[in-house]
Amino acid sequence: MVNSGAAPPLSAAVVVHDREQNRVVLLRRGxxxxxxxxxxxxxxxxxxxxxxxxxxxxxxxxxETGLRVAAQDLRLAHVVHAAPGIGSAAGFLTVVFVTERWSGEPVNREPGKHETVSWVATDALPAGAMVLSTDRMLARVLGGETDVSLHGWE
Structure with missing residues (x-):
């Protein structure tokens, strides 16, 4: 077993899913x-x-978006584990939650980091223009699957 000595950073992501209008909140990195x-x-x-x-x-x-959500409205949806060198020298571990309850409307609160924050129709996700395999992960999450994605591991 190899121990790199550095634990991967823990990150959290949220899929804000408006089921009625068939859309999710996405941001475009600037x-x-x-x-x-x-x-x-x-x-x-x-x-x-x-x-x-x-x-x-x-x-x-x-x-990032100005949206507010309560902890009890977060549901575990996915875990992403990237190997060292994929976006971080130590890799990363991201826990992805989904919510269908929030307050507010999305705005770009970090314009130095993001070009835009907006609602995107779930049937018009920008395939091929998303970080890692976010489009495929989103399809599974929106289909109700809980899963793990591994990036850069043999």
Missing amino acids: AGARFGSGLWDLPVGKCEPGEPVTRGAIRELYE
């Missing part, structure tokens, strides 16, 4: 993004040291 510039992604970010992943998800969603 020129200032450290990873995936120009690509579409979910609202996502690193958890603070000692911060529970649900609180990190709620905080990041609000910081």
Whole structure:
């Protein structure tokens, strides 16, 4: 067993799903993004040291989009585990939640990092223009599947 000595950062993402209008909130990473510039992604970010992943998800969603969600309205949807070198020297672990209850309307609260934040129809996801395999993961999440995606592992 190889131990790189560094634990991968823990991140949290939220799929805000408006089932009635068949749409989700996505953001397009801007020129200032450290990873995936120009690509579409979910609202996502690193958890603070000692911060529970649900609180990190709620905080990041609000910081990036202005949307508010309650912890009890988050449902575990997916886990993404990337190997070292994929977006981070230590890799990363992202816990993805889905919610169908929120308050507010999405706005771009971090224009230095994102070009836009908007609703996107679930039947018009920007395939091929999303970070890693977010489009395929979203299809599974919206279909009700809970799964794990591995990136860069043999």
